[in-house]
Amino acid sequence: MPNRFKTLRGVRARMNSIAQCVPLALALALALAMARPAQAQDVRFERVAEGVYAHIGDTGGRTTANQGLNANIGLVLTPGGAVLIDSGATARSAQRIQDAVRRITPLQVKWVINTGGQDHRWLGNGWFKAQGAQLIAHASAEADMRNRGNDHLEGLRAALGDGVAGTVPTLPDRWVANADERLDLGGTIFEFKHRGGAHTPGDMVVWLPQSRVLFSGDVIYVDRLLGVIPVSQTKPWLATFAEIERLTPERVVPGHGRVTDLKTAQSDTRDYLVALRSHMKKAVDNGQDISAAVKDFDVRRWQHLLNAAELMPGNASRTYLELERE
Numbered sequence: 001m002p003n004r005f006k007t008l009r010g011v012r013a014r015m016n017s018i019a020q021c022v023p024l025a026l027a028l029a030l031a032l033a034m035a036r037p038a039q040a041q042d043v044r045f046e047r048v049a050e051g052v053y054a055h056i057g058d059t060g061g062r063t064t065a066n067q068g069l070n071a072n073i074g075l076v077l078t079p080g081g082a083v084l085i086d087s088g089a090t091a092r093s094a095q096r097i098q099d100a101v102r103r104i105t106p107l108q109v110k111w112v113i114n115t116g117g118q119d120h121r122w123l124g125n126g127w128f129k130a131q132g133a134q135l136i137a138h139a140s141a142e143a144d145m146r147n148r149g150n151d152h153l154e155g156l157r158a159a160l161g162d163g164v165a166g167t168v169p170t171l172p173d174r175w176v177a178n179a180d181e182r183l184d185l186g187g188t189i190f191e192f193k194h195r196g197g198a199h200t201p202g203d204m205v206v207w208l209p210q211s212r213v214l215f216s217g218d219v220i221y222v223d224r225l226l227g228v229i230p231v232s233q234t235k236p237w238l239a240t241f242a243e244i245e246r247l248t249p250e251r252v253v254p255g256h257g258r259v260t261d262l263k264t265a266q267s268d269t270r271d272y273l274v275a276l277r278s279h280m281k282k283a284v285d286n287g288q289d290i291s292a293a294v295k296d297f298d299v300r301r302w303q304h305l306l307n308a309a310e311l312m313p314g315n316a317s318r319t320y321l322e323l324e325r326e
Helices: 001-018 024-035 090-105 125-130 139-164 232-246 261-283 290-296 308-325
Strands: 046-049 052-055 074-080 079-087 109-113 134-139 175-178 178-183 186-192 205-208 213-221 251-256
Touching: 024 090, 046 139, 046 251, 052 090, 079 090, 090 125, 090 139, 109 125, 125 134, 134 139, 139 175, 186 232, 205 232, 213 232, 213 261, 232 261, 232 308, 251 261, 261 290, 261 308, 290 308
Parallel strands: 079 109, 109 134, 134 175, 213 251
Antiparallel strands: 046 052, 052 074, 074 079, 178 186, 186 205, 205 213
């Protein structure tokens, strides 16, 4: 018997039992509630190192259940307060992030670092600013945030409906201007590395030298294929990855996918970008048509990654166009 018929039969049985002692309308409401799936997925921080935590988001798309939070979020506890790395995609997801923080620590979130300009990196800023947090990002993210913030919000509204209620694109208070910046936040050293952007122009990595943990933002993807979007630049992306290799982190919290090591990050992110750029450079130099170049790219090594089939053609064509401009 199909599962839906079994479910309906079970609901009817529960309704008959309930109806013996309550009115039918109330019985129907209760039965439907019992049959209704959970509406939201938990935000849960897992320990990465002493005082360092990560929430591993969905590797799939933005849904009402995850409130657009299909990315990883970081949390660092310092003597002077909690530091959040990325703020979620909506005010509601930001509230769920804060609730998850409170399950870990009574410390107030005093700083929020945005690792880039993608929606789930910063559209929760308004919630945390209202709680008194200072917002920090690289200066190269400002134009991207201004240009795409409302577009992000409209895209989320199409996916989440009224789940975006209360979400207002809120820019950071403090812009990191240098390629390398070192800040003392609450008595803990945070180092920021920016090499010209990656998935978005403002992408920077957050390095914790004391614990040798690196939060990569959207510079590193594992378990799912990275996305080359119109604002992406693969050349500085690889330059940023080279800086990560120089740091030799012990643990990497990628932008998407499970907490990992440098070897896996190299395989799932660096090697794909190197192969893609190499192939498309030859195609451009030889005058090969873009459609033929996309078709000829050998995708087999990365086909196992989530979203590979959907993303590879767009990644290849945009990289071809980037190589044409270089």
